[in-house]
Amino acid sequence: MTVVELAEYGPAVTRPFPDALGRALAGSRIVEATPDPYTPGNWRLRAGGKVGAVALRVPGVEPVTLRITPKVPIARLFFLLGYAMNPQGHREGAVHLAEHSEVLPALALTYERALERALRQGVLQGYRHTEEASPVVRGRIREADQIRRHHGRTFPAEVSYDEYGTDIAENRLLRAAAETMLRLPRVPGDVRRGLRHHCVRLADAEPLVRGHHELPRWRPSRLNSRYQPALRLAETVLRGSSVEHLPGGVAVDGFLFDMHKVFEDFVCVALREALASHGGRSVLQAGGVHLDEDDVVRMRPDLMWCGHEGRPLAVADAKYKAEKPAGFPEADLYQMLAYCTALGLPEGHLVYAKGNAPRASHRIRHTGVVIHQHALDLDRPPDELLTSVAALARRIARDSVI
Structure with missing residues (x-):
């Protein structure tokens, strides 16, 4: 089995692969895989934000294992x-x-x-609720299912019961x-x-x-x-x-962490815990937020801090890495502006991993809205990292009025 070592968002690695294997890697979207324009038969592989290890098997081709190491320890x-x-x-x-x-x-x-x-x-041990067709009566007979499924026959009996055990x-x-x-x-x-x-x-x-x-x-x-x-x-x-099966009998088996989600979950939970000492209530992945007055365009801020009667006080979004899709080089700022506009807030907060976006504040023309970009240094020890989150929470609370 061929083993390819990659680093999260690291430099591309070139390997000689059959076209079937290269196309399967590209289709899996686990890594970026493109043919090497200078060397026929070679493929360039570059890892994104997924880390871990997976094995990819293509019929008639030697399997390949990808090991992707995270940037953080x-x-x-x-x-x-x-x-x-x-x-x-x-x-x-x-x-x-x-x-x-x-x-x-x-x-x-x-x-x-x-x-x-x-x-x-x-x-x-505990109780497990079971509904089944049984040759003996136990628990309660489900009369409607008995009539519908067995048309007047007595057995098997459609029963439901709670059983105590380890299952x-x-x-x-x-x-x-x-x-x-x-x-x-x-x-x-x-x-x-x-x-x-x-x-x-x-x-x-x-x-x-x-x-x-x-x-x-x-x-x-x-x-x-x-x-x-x-x-x-x-x-x-x-x-x-x-355990996924791609077209052509291609099998992918392994384990991956999405670093974007790991970072987002940590920031949201840590901010929620830090803001608790300042009063109010934090809502993660807040629902019921719409951009338009007809409530058609839905939005889901990562964290919304609310005061009395649920009035929004602050909004924050965690971004492991700045999004820069073609044509929209500052997509994160546009998204946060939409949140602030819909919620009627004068400020919004984008939280990045240090090194993926600079610290900055942007005052948006003709709106008065200020969008702050913060950076958390994931290389710092856990206690210092939580201290940084607590400092961010104090800033958010200081600039908001409950």
Whole structure:
């Protein structure tokens, strides 16, 4: 198997690939893949904002594995991810990841440790609601389904019942994520042994169907509080892992983090937590915001800070990297101006990762609206990074009146 090492938003790498493989890489949209104009038979590959590892298999061609390394240290990536999932408990059971330089081994170790802590007090039990056709009557007979499906016959009986045991949504998620990690490459041997042990403990939980995108739903409660860190990480594993089939029998299997989403989730949650001490209420991915008076054009600001009776006080959008599509070189500014106009706000805030956009303030002609560009330095230690977010929250609160 051919292995190609790439860096997030790094320089392009040229490799000799069959045209079928090159076209499959281009179609996958995992990386930018274009034919090398100077050397026939070679393809230029450049990574964007997705990091991790994937294997791509094309019929009749040697498989290729892409390993994409993030710009930030692995430990910082997992801090951003963990804080966004659980800002109060992101430090609990922290795993030392400084020795890891790849995403997959670090993710596998983090999940195995979280799963071990979740199962330390035993496998969680609960009630699972089931509706089925049964040869015996248990629970309640669903009369309408019985008549519609069986036309007066007594058996099988359409019944519904609640059964107490370990086959619940929480255990299904944990088992499925562990099995997913075991299928991925470069998972350390000791971590594999731990994951297999946990899978045995969760054997009574029904396995999830591969390729089924609807994950079991669970609700946070006092009873599953010890499970929650592992559950949030399991959902991340299952949503980031992929088994996709492209046209022509091309298969893509692996795990990827979208750094744009990781950064956006961290900024929104960290800002929400920091603004809480200033009063008001923060709404993430706010709905019900429209650009036009007929409420046809919908908008979803990343964060909207509201005061009494839900009156908007400030709006912010997190942008890992400045968008500069052809013809619209300052698309982020246009978007923020639309937010400020629709919400009746004099200021808006764009938050970038340092190095992807400069700090600046723009006063928009004939409107009085000022759009501020802020930059967070992801190379700083976690405590200093959170201090920077707190300083940004103070500035937003200072310029707004509750």
